Amino acid sequence: MSDVTVTINGTKVLVPSGSTILEACQKLNINIPTLCYCKDLGCGVANKPASCRICLVEASGIRPRPILVPACATPITNDRVEVWTHSQRALTARRTVLELMLSDHPKNCLTCAKNQDCELQKLASEFGISEIEFQGEINRFPVDDSSEAIMRDLSKCIMCRRCETVCNKVQTVGALTAYGRGFKAKVGTASMIPLADTSCTFCGQCVNACPVGAITGISYVKKVWNAINDPSKTVIVQAAPAVRVAVGQEFGFEPGMPITGKLVAGLRALGFDKVFDTDFAADLTIMEEGHELVERVKSGKNLPILTSCCPGWINFIEHNFPDLLHIPSSCKSPQQMFGAIAKSYYAEKTGIAPKDLIVVSIMPCQAKKYEAARPEFSHDGVRDVDYVLTTRELCKMFREAGVNLANMEDEQFDSPLGKSTGAADIFGVTGGVLEAALRSVHTMLTGEDLSGDAVNFRAVRGLDGIKEATVEVAPGLKVNAAICSGLGNARKVLEMVRKDPNRFQAVEIMACPGGCINGGGQPFLHGDRSLLEKRMAGLYAEDANKPLRMSHENPEIQALYKEYLGEPGSEKAHHLLHTNYHQK
Amino acid sequence: MCCCTNLSEGAKAKFAELDAFIDGLGIVADDERRRGRLIQVLHKAQAIFGYLPREVQKHVADKLILTEAQVSGVVSFYNYFTTEPKGKYRVDVCLGTACYVKGSERVLQEIERVLGVKADTVPTADGLFSISALRCVGACGLAPVMVVNGKVYGKVTPAKAVEIINEYKAKG
Numbered sequence: 094m095s096d097v098t099v100t101i102n103g104t105k106v107l108v109p110s111g112s113t114i115l116e117a118c119q120k121l122n123i124n125i126p127t128l129c130y131c132k133d134l135g136c137g138v139a140n141k142p143a144s145c146r147i148c149l150v151e152a153s154g155i156r157p158r159p160i161l162v163p164a165c166a167t168p169i170t171n172d173r174v175e176v177w178t179h180s181q182r183a184l185t186a187r188r189t190v191l192e193l194m195l196s197d198h199p200k201n202c203l204t205c206a207k208n209q210d211c212e213l214q215k216l217a218s219e220f221g222i223s224e225i226e227f228q229g230e231i232n233r234f235p236v237d238d239s240s241e242a243i244m245r246d247l248s249k250c251i252m253c254r255r256c257e258t259v260c261n262k263v264q265t266v267g268a269l270t271a272y273g274r275g276f277k278a279k280v281g282t283a284s285m286i287p288l289a290d291t292s293c294t295f296c297g298q299c300v301n302a303c304p305v306g307a308i309t310g311i312s313y314v315k316k317v318w319n320a321i322n323d324p325s326k327t328v329i330v331q332a333a334p335a336v337r338v339a340v341g342q343e344f345g346f347e348p349g350m351p352i353t354g355k356l357v358a359g360l361r362a363l364g365f366d367k368v369f370d371t372d373f374a375a376d377l378t379i380m381e382e383g384h385e386l387v388e389r390v391k392s393g394k395n396l397p398i399l400t401s402c403c404p405g406w407i408n409f410i411e412h413n414f415p416d417l418l419h420i421p422s423s424c425k426s427p428q429q430m431f432g433a434i435a436k437s438y439y440a441e442k443t444g445i446a447p448k449d450l451i452v453v454s455i456m457p458c459q460a461k462k463y464e465a466a467r468p469e470f471s472h473d474g475v476r477d478v479d480y481v482l483t484t485r486e487l488c489k490m491f492r493e494a495g496v497n498l499a500n501m502e503d504e505q506f507d508s509p510l511g512k513s514t515g516a517a518d519i520f521g522v523t524g525g526v527l528e529a530a531l532r533s534v535h536t537m538l539t540g541e542d543l544s545g546d547a548v549n550f551r552a553v554r555g556l557d558g559i560k561e562a563t564v565e566v567a568p569g570l571k572v573n574a575a576i577c578s579g580l581g582n583a584r585k586v587l588e589m590v591r592k593d594p595n596r597f598q599a600v601e602i603m604a605c606p607g608g609c610i611n612g613g614g615q616p617f618l619h620g621d622r623s624l625l626e627k628r629m630a631g632l633y634a635e636d637a638n639k640p641l642r643m644s645h646e647n648p649e650i651q652a653l654y655k656e657y658l659g660e661p662g663s664e665k666a667h668h669l670l671h672t673n674y675h676q677k
Numbered sequence: 678m679c680c681c682t683n684l685s686e687g688a689k690a691k692f693a694e695l696d697a698f699i700d701g702l703g704i705v706a707d708d709e710r711r712r713g714r715l716i717q718v719l720h721k722a723q724a725i726f727g728y729l730p731r732e733v734q735k736h737v738a739d740k741l742i743l744t745e746a747q748v749s750g751v752v753s754f755y756n757y758f759t760t761e762p763k764g765k766y767r768v769d770v771c772l773g774t775a776c777y778v779k780g781s782e783r784v785l786q787e788i789e790r791v792l793g794v795k796a797d798t799v800p801t802a803d804g805l806f807s808i809s810a811l812r813c814v815g816a817c818g819l820a821p822v823m824v825v826n827g828k829v830y831g832k833v834t835p836a837k838a839v840e841i842i843n844e845y846k847a848k849g
Contacts, residue, residue, distance in 0.1 A: 270749060
């Protein structure tokens, strides 16, 4: 494509023909406010309905006279275009747009979950809005807190439709739609039914996409504080792999830097009685899932085996592919394995009654809240995992308690559910679960451990949405694997499986594009997807730095099997660590 | 998947009529143009059922291989589509500019008064009438205009409107 010269605020810049004014401005480091526009909501899908008009600029060379155009959606196709990004006309128009938006927006920022993390609030501050001239009708909708995971407060919706795009185009879940018309239009569900009654998977990508507080997570912070302060309860906490590389960003650390030791110290400072690691349970998952993989590959039945750690993805298959419900691994997710072991093995070991043992999870995820509440994961009214907090909620607890991770000394996880291998750390990134499984499957099949660089299965790494690899897991035994992240990609891979069940023997699926590092409960990316690369690098660094890299080497896992479970796949292991799936 | 399993014979016949119409369109699963058929199908569905309850929307979504949310979004966007049942006689009063200046608002008020229900809400208790206010039916020369089940009445006064209503009432 040929290049064209555009003049922006008097400066000439060369851009490829067809570039938008916004892209040309970014080249000159000129900031244009945007709201509905989002370059990449995941898997390269952009949202640019050009509906919010907050990016208006004045331009000549498009029509006979200078006009206002949305910078995000106006392509530059000739050398005559001249743009003024902050002419009086442009600034006045933008201010009017913002004031009109604010006139129909609740002003209860102080009590909003997105306070200080809200793009609309930020614009109001940048524009110096001191009063809103337009007084008129304000839309009011009831809050939808029907699910355990996601809260929708449509009174705050500004109709940017990012959530609708991510739900339909990236995730192909199709739970959300623009509903109604004109002033009353909002993003809703079919017939405005509660979210819990839709095909929503609770992946939480809409929560991450929402620029305001219209879609947020259901918060369990208060309940966790109450549990911590209840003397009759022993409160233990587990933290997922992807949390340790994301939480630092909120406390001034280099984005993506693993700060595991400080996270442990912070959790202990909050008052948790024991600080354990979901990584331990991830190693346990590999023992069970690796065993299952070996059995299925040997028997040739129920292939390909699909990973089952991701509850958003499990919801997706239960809603959309009921004919394939026999192929996901029967393993519970690491979160639920941890809960089951905590309320059996650990409770027995310590003599604490399961009802007095409160298990809290710190997860990068919204769907984990739903998963923990599934009826099959509670016994006699006692849940295996009592409360799930997202990484973002944990950061709020740290701030509320005045715990600054930047000032903490590194501490170690407690025993006996705290040790882990590098294989567990990489669960937090797309490709990691499969790689972790392959490391131990090699030993299960050959009786010999991989050594040196052989533990690194680089073919399955990287943030691409769909990856395929053929891996020799034992001499002469090749496994065709697919790895995908993002539910739209999962749909594509499952359709491949439907067409040709023999194409793959193992498939790893994560609901969020990139895996848990981009989970619906992680600190916001605010459009900077390079953070995902950094979080991924952080997890692989954490893995590489561990003395043990293979799950079956974990001494606490070995002790658990010796003392309690017997062998992987034993009756007791099945009873505690496996589950089944239901059509929805 | 069909959602018309536990239905009365009458409803079954309606779904069958709708299916026959949709099947005649030759919808192909991986052809994106099937979305373009949605409005046409919803028109037909409303003509058959009188309104578009959730069951019908779900059925249309399944047949066109769309999500229920996509169908619901379109239904909610167009004033023409209704998710509430209508009376046997649909009385539409035009409030477009020409009709309005010729006094159609008074006509509407009078109809609301004699029937005892407001426009764009519920049908009358006997199920005979429902009232809608709409914008311009393209018959401005006859303003003010009211339409009963597609039959257009021009140069209507409040008194004339009541006469028309009574004619339909007499028919039952």
